[in-house]
Amino acid sequence: MNQEEKENQALQAELEYRLQPIELNPQILQNVFKKTGAKPDKYVDFVNFLKKLSLPVQQFSSFLWERRRIGVSFATSVLVIFVFIKLLIPPEPEPRERSFPSAAQKLVVPNPQVTAQTLKTDLEKFGIVATVKKSDEDWIVEVINLSADNLKYLPDLLKKYKLKLPPPGENGLKVRIVAKGN
């Protein structure tokens, strides 16, 4: 059969087919969809529409996620640098806390200057350094730092002068000695 005869045959077959088309089994198409996973157009369009809607949310989440990673890296770097610096540089000696008694205790005596000097001397016997200074007519005896060792002996000494121990949390002592009759 030559080319022209084959072409005529194809044309004849098509013309006959148009007169009497073959009824197709729709199950074939369903099997094709089942096998290939194709979904109805409306379903695919709806899914794509939902994807489009969720796109800004996804982008924002992704944006946050990216920043979060940068933030974590930055915080880790800072922490590592801080630890290195701490290890390399020896710590500075902590300044000794100066703590002053919130309020001076009052001691009324006939001769404040003498009592002030006596108190200072008594304190020094226990190794407690005290300063004495005059303030107007009064004399002030002040101890800036009371160590735990000092506190052992202090109650008896203060009792002698009818003075109280400094309140908890204070490590200083201040006594204002006032002349009797002022």
Added chain:
Amino acid sequence: MKKQWDDQAILDNIRAGKQAGATYVFYQYGGRLLQFFKWKFKLSHEDAEEALQETLIRFVQSVCHDKFHGDASIYTYLSKIGVNECLRILQKNIAYTDILIDGMAIEELIDHSKDLEKELHYRLCVAKALDEFEKAEQNANERLTALTLQYKGGSIKEIAEEIGRNEGATKTFLSECKKKLRVYLLKCRDECN
């Protein structure tokens, strides 16, 4: 409004995982493929349906997996897959081994698969060409009816009676129809060659 399908629209639809493109291919070419499978490969109706189903599955999968880039027409691809599927069924089915197809045993057919592909390609291309002819030409239905009657062996007198013209006018009309149709069919010949 009815969607106008061209090859690109069909491929895009299938690639998007939708059904409409494949449905169009099924109804546009399925009947012709089935007819060809039964006639050319002497397949039973069930086997021809199986061949059609597998042809469509492989076609859709090829499109989805980007194996088919659209550099040839859809029916070129359908022809290639279709012929291979028919040969596969013939080889699988022992009952067909005694049948001669166009004077050839089934084993020999494999060597001539290219010719079969070409024949099927032309067949499907003619279907498309006639669609275009119907859309573009005036009195297309009358022209195709006249040609059909002639191909079925009708005499000029019978055709003239059918289309309501005298015999002389019918002869001229038929000649004119073939001339007009040839323009559309030339494209298919070029494609196949």
